[in-house]
Amino acid sequence: MNVHDTIARRVRELRDAKGWSLDALAERSKVSRSNISLIERGQSSPTAIVLDKLAMAFGVSLAALFEQTEQATIVEPSAHCSRHEQLQWTDPDSGYVRRNLSPPAWSPLQLVEVQFPPGKQVAYETGLRDADIHQQVWIMEGTMEVSVGNRQWRLEAGDCLAMKLDCPIVFRNTSRKSARYLVALSKPSVNESRSH
Numbered sequence: 001m002n003v004h005d006t007i008a009r010r011v012r013e014l015r016d017a018k019g020w021s022l023d024a025l026a027e028r029s030k031v032s033r034s035n036i037s038l039i040e041r042g043q044s045s046p047t048a049i050v051l052d053k054l055a056m057a058f059g060v061s062l063a064a065l066f067e068q069t070e071q072a073t074i075v076e077p078s079a080h081c082s083r084h085e086q087l088q089w090t091d092p093d094s095g096y097v098r099r100n101l102s103p104p105a106w107s108p109l110q111l112v113e114v115q116f117p118p119g120k121q122v123a124y125e126t127g128l129r130d131a132d133i134h135q136q137v138w139i140m141e142g143t144m145e146v147s148v149g150n151r152q153w154r155l156e157a158g159d160c161l162a163m164k165l166d167c168p169i170v171f172r173n174t175s176r177k178s179a180r181y182l183v184a185l186s187k188p189s190v191n192e193s194r195s196h
Helices: 003-018 022-029 033-040 048-058 062-066 190-194
Strands: 088-090 097-100 109-116 121-124 134-141 143-148 151-156 160-164 169-172 179-186
Touching: 003 022, 003 033, 003 048, 003 062, 003 088, 022 033, 022 048, 033 048, 048 062, 048 121, 062 097, 134 143, 134 151, 143 160, 143 179, 151 160
Parallel strands: none
Antiparallel strands: 088 097, 097 109, 109 179, 121 169, 134 160, 134 179, 143 151, 143 169
């Protein structure tokens, strides 16, 4: 299954779980109904900003839109994920590449690797969600500037920043070299995520 099919299925699953129509999701997310429809059919390459708006409407992290859950009720999800099975996605606006490192089995945390091109930025409107979601960003190569609310940090290789996903967050690479970093996200428990 390709990344667009995975996103399509997850958006439909999350919308169905909420009992929302396309119009209801469009109103809550501020993403057009036609755009959501294309995403759910796997016919659109949504940007990171659009995906974050959808995730915020659902009360989940952006990473939750990349989870592979289709066979969870049929087969026990695997606790292992080899590199060739890790879902990779490229933001069509900034060109940043994210790779889901975590296996399908449920865990209280999720790992994502990001390759961020030079001179680019992504600004998330991140707001309050149904569940508290925390993340840490650990820089492996290069430098990144990260703004969380009204605070800003310049992160270099080896630096780590913790944040809660409840305010606007901006990632920018102002250097001339690509940056690579690891994101570790907390996930709500299965019961907590199903209760919302």
